[in-house]
Amino acid sequence: MPRLTRAESQARTRAHLVATAKEMFLAEGYSVTSLEKVADAAGYSKGAVYSNFRNKDELCLAVLDDIHAEKAMKIAEAITGADTIDERLSAFQKWAEENIGNVGWTALEVEFAISARRDEVVREELANRDRMIRELIAALITAQAEELGIRLPMPADAAATALLSLGIGLGLQRAIDPTIEVTVLTDLIRLLAGPSK
């Protein structure tokens, strides 16, 4: 175990806190998970949290960044391995079942968004992230439609908004009633892809 410099040591602390917070936020929820519990579970005190993050919201933003990076990797993997429409659809459906279907994620995103929406800085930050995701989805849709020779029944940005909204709404309802099926997502995609059997 090599001796750590102050910067390295702090980075390690920060990473520990983010990892622990991620686990607890996803499992228990944002508001019910106190900073003290997170600090305890990670083996530190509240002081460690507040010298690494301005407040609880900043910690959660770091956690969400971590989650997003992970999700982006997974979805990229899922798509690159498929060529036909049907293969891509089933790859997407599998991803959706594991992610939208897994209640914790959407719940955390939504709980944080709702609780932080009164903070103008965080609200704007979240709005930007949301816009970027919608643009990314729209680009993806356009590319897929072009490649597969599909004529979309609505503008790509509207379709992207619809798809993202649907994902959020579904994930949220599943947090209340996990028996709701995720398949509606692929139903909508099929509908967008048109009557191509």
Place this chain on the structure above:
Amino acid sequence: MPRLTRAESQARTRAHLVATAKEMFLAEGYSVTSLEKVADAAGYSKGAVYSNFRNKDELCLAVLDDIHAEKAMKIAEAITGADTIDERLSAFQKWAEENIGNVGWTALEVEFAISARRDEVVREELANRDRMIRELIAALITAQAEELGIRLPMPADAAATALLSLGIGLGLQRAIDPTIEVTVLTDLIRLLAGPSK
């Protein structure tokens, strides 16, 4: 001013509290609105709240009941006054802009759902309400489709789930970024109605 019986007096207190809480929850949010502020604003003390409601969640459920009754009236009005598809669509769009578009409502529903989901009793209650709304929407869709001679591209219950999810997701994103358009909702309905242009 006639002398009130004890029961009447309590009912009045309860109604005052619900009305005040409704206003404040919608304007400020659920978690940031303390019971003491609600009680104060209504001209009572916390004791009044706790002798009329088991806890904060119960008060919020009463508020949501109140809101739902109001919304149901409005949507019924909107629909009954229209005969053609286009009239109904624009009536619905108007309703959507005033309701989904008005950020407070969705935000309150979602904030409460997320915060109360750990309470098994409330969670089940919310799940039932959600199921009933989906069934109601599904019935509405079926009736409309039949009346207008439309063949739905997916089962009515899936369409209902999609529509509700879309509404929730849209309202939620609008709580973060109010520039997002509500029109996607009617886009989806047109898509469900098929190429009947």
Place this chain on the structure above:
DNA sequence: TCAATCGGAGACTAACAGTATTCGAATACC
């Protein structure tokens, strides 16, 4: 008229986010 009841008041507790202060070890300077 008087006793029982119960809606509501208000003091209290525990848990929380966030702040202020302090401690000690890694750093930088001499």
Place this chain on the structure above:
DNA sequence: GGTATTCGAATACTGTTAGTCTCCGATTGA
């Protein structure tokens, strides 16, 4: 290499909140 400084982390503290408990006084029923 010793000493002063810096700064990450610990800890004691504050203000606010949901929820509890006790008490008061007005309505009720006899």
